[in-house]
Amino acid sequence: MIASLIQQVINGLLLGATYGLVGAGFAITYGISRVLNFAHGAFFVVGSYGVFALFNYFGLPLGIAFALGSLFVLPFAFVSYYVVIKPYGPDKGSTALLGTFGAAIVILEGLHRVFGGRLLVLPRMFDSPTITLLQDVHVSFDQAFVAFISIIVLGISLASLHWTGIGRRLRAIVQSPEAAQLIGIDPEPYRLLSFVLGSWLAGVAGAGLAFLAPIGTGNGLNMTFVAFVIVVLAGLGNIGGAVIIAFALAVIQALSSLYVRAEVSLAAPYLFMVLVLVVKPRGIFPTRA
Amino acid sequence: MAISAQNSASTSLDERASLVFSIVVVAVVMIVGVTWLRDDPYALRLLSLSGIFAILSLALRLTYAEVGELNLGQGVLFGVGAYAVAIAGAKFHLGPLTGGVIGMAGAAILALIVSVITLRLTGAFFAVATLGLVPVATAIIVNADDVTGGVLGLGNYGGGVSSPAPIIGIPGQLAWMVAIWILTLGVILIDHWLRACRFGQSLNAIRQDPMLFASLGFNVTTYKVTAAVISGTLAGLAGNIFALHEGLVSASVIGLPLLATIIIIVVAGGSRVPGGVVAASIIVTIVPEYARILGDYRLFAFGIALIVMLKFSPDGVGPWVVQWIARVTAGSRKRPEWTR
Numbered sequence: 001m002i003a004s005l006i007q008q009v010i011n012g013l014l015l016g017a018t019y020g021l022v023g024a025g026f027a028i029t030y031g032i033s034r035v036l037n038f039a040h041g042a043f044f045v046v047g048s049y050g051v052f053a054l055f056n057y058f059g060l061p062l063g064i065a066f067a068l069g070s071l072f073v074l075p076f077a078f079v080s081y082y083v084v085i086k087p088y089g090p091d092k093g094s095t096a097l098l099g100t101f102g103a104a105i106v107i108l109e110g111l112h113r114v115f116g117g118r119l120l121v122l123p124r125m126f127d128s129p130t131i132t133l134l135q136d137v138h139v140s141f142d143q144a145f146v147a148f149i150s151i152i153v154l155g156i157s158l159a160s161l162h163w164t165g166i167g168r169r170l171r172a173i174v175q176s177p178e179a180a181q182l183i184g185i186d187p188e189p190y191r192l193l194s195f196v197l198g199s200w201l202a203g204v205a206g207a208g209l210a211f212l213a214p215i216g217t218g219n220g221l222n223m224t225f226v227a228f229v230i231v232v233l234a235g236l237g238n239i240g241g242a243v244i245i246a247f248a249l250a251v252i253q254a255l256s257s258l259y260v261r262a263e264v265s266l267a268a269p270y271l272f273m274v275l276v277l278v279v280k281p282r283g284i285f286p287t288r289a
Numbered sequence: 290m291a292i293s294a295q296n297s298a299s300t301s302l303d304e305r306a307s308l309v310f311s312i313v314v315v316a317v318v319m320i321v322g323v324t325w326l327r328d329d330p331y332a333l334r335l336l337s338l339s340g341i342f343a344i345l346s347l348a349l350r351l352t353y354a355e356v357g358e359l360n361l362g363q364g365v366l367f368g369v370g371a372y373a374v375a376i377a378g379a380k381f382h383l384g385p386l387t388g389g390v391i392g393m394a395g396a397a398i399l400a401l402i403v404s405v406i407t408l409r410l411t412g413a414f415f416a417v418a419t420l421g422l423v424p425v426a427t428a429i430i431v432n433a434d435d436v437t438g439g440v441l442g443l444g445n446y447g448g449g450v451s452s453p454a455p456i457i458g459i460p461g462q463l464a465w466m467v468a469i470w471i472l473t474l475g476v477i478l479i480d481h482w483l484r485a486c487r488f489g490q491s492l493n494a495i496r497q498d499p500m501l502f503a504s505l506g507f508n509v510t511t512y513k514v515t516a517a518v519i520s521g522t523l524a525g526l527a528g529n530i531f532a533l534h535e536g537l538v539s540a541s542v543i544g545l546p547l548l549a550t551i552i553i554i555v556v557a558g559g560s561r562v563p564g565g566v567v568a569a570s571i572i573v574t575i576v577p578e579y580a581r582i583l584g585d586y587r588l589f590a591f592g593i594a595l596i597v598m599l600k601f602s603p604d605g606v607g608p609w610v611v612q613w614i615a616r617v618t619a620g621s622r623k624r625p626e627w628t629r
Binding site: 036088095097099101103105110221224232267269270277 | 353357358359406407414416417418420421422423424425427428429545549552556585586588589591592593595596599600603
């Protein structure tokens, strides 16, 4: 029993790396453009299908497909930015929300038509047996590798947000767009950059999860919702908090599949969010804004 | 940042012309259905479905346009109504009326819970929380298969067009079409009345300036929650009728296609114009059925249409029609600006 508990906690932590990418990407996107991006989960799915297409149609090795698959997100993110994000400012809240909803439908339905409705499964990246951490506690090599790469990408992104000039200017715009403009930062290129970067992080997460779970367009809305929950709980626009919440959420989801029925784990993020919002209406790490 | 309604520019639409528009649309449907299409069950069925979509879209319109909050769980509230009728009939042998009341009450309570938790918060929490209802409800339907019939769905609760239609009590597709559009007319009139009465005026005031409204001593959240509950009840009603009309409910009714359909209906028809929403629900239901070229790309086309509409006509087509009606019937009376 204790072994399966530890197993689920580890599974959750490994999944947390994926959720961390999704959540941080969403927080970056939201923080700057102030638009809740419904297409975020669609970008995640684009990453997954990108890996599948590179492996299946172009015959690239799985490792290279993993590395390049997420790049498919970039054109989608560029086009989405110019079509549904840029024309609507934050003051046009529900119009922009609906615009990204339309973009999500177009992308997910397009993928559904191109790749067909059935779930796609990739072969394992590594043939080696699972790693045994403890007695009855196993981690597959793929799982560990995907989590490792995800954490590296996440770490580089967060570090560059903190320590590079571009990152500092991005964070300045998150804190106060007006003040940032006063000190001479033109927000426009940074909006585009943050949207593409945030979307790409979702694509990386999708490319990684393609090796661990079946690929299907159904993941799109689920991942959008997971991103929503993470960002709402962390406090809108709080990128570091989003990563912490992402890991917590993944562990809770993994544990709920152990103690309750496995399918209930789908509802776990929702119940978690409702509980937290009842107790702490402004999120766990409220921002001052 | 609150999701604020973006169409404050079109608030000065003529309410009387808008009501005329709604009634003309319903009258045209009734006349065409009863005379020209009376021997065409397929066309009548599409008209019936468009009536159900009209009710559901009007419910969505109420929260979207009058409160400025987007309810993405509208399909779930619809599903609560549908499953309540089906389960009450199949498992407890209750009549459609009892099941319908249970369904509407259930949808209203669900809307109450979600909106009480989320509407007192600022930001897009309402849209997020209602979106989250979709995977949760799907998980419940699929897993509680001894009650809901799981993925196969639930039938044999005495629904379908061969059962007597509500209100008029006669079986057959024509009777169902007439009954559904009588109910739709009722919902349209309720919608117009809600906009005109004191409650609707309060919502209007909240949308324009919530701070000012609160400073007058009113509780903004109470008004928003009330609107969400009314909207939920109407969505439950649409679900009731859908379940009785189809004779089979399954988890697919609450999914993304339904949500996308009613959103394009509300945006294209004009979220501030009930008649436009009703007309759009007819067009959106019927055109893809005959335009075979769309085929499987129906949802894809809806997405494109949504983006194009938001870009070029975010207030929808309805306001133009209302302005045209107002111009045609102008001069009969002049009302001061503030009553509109």
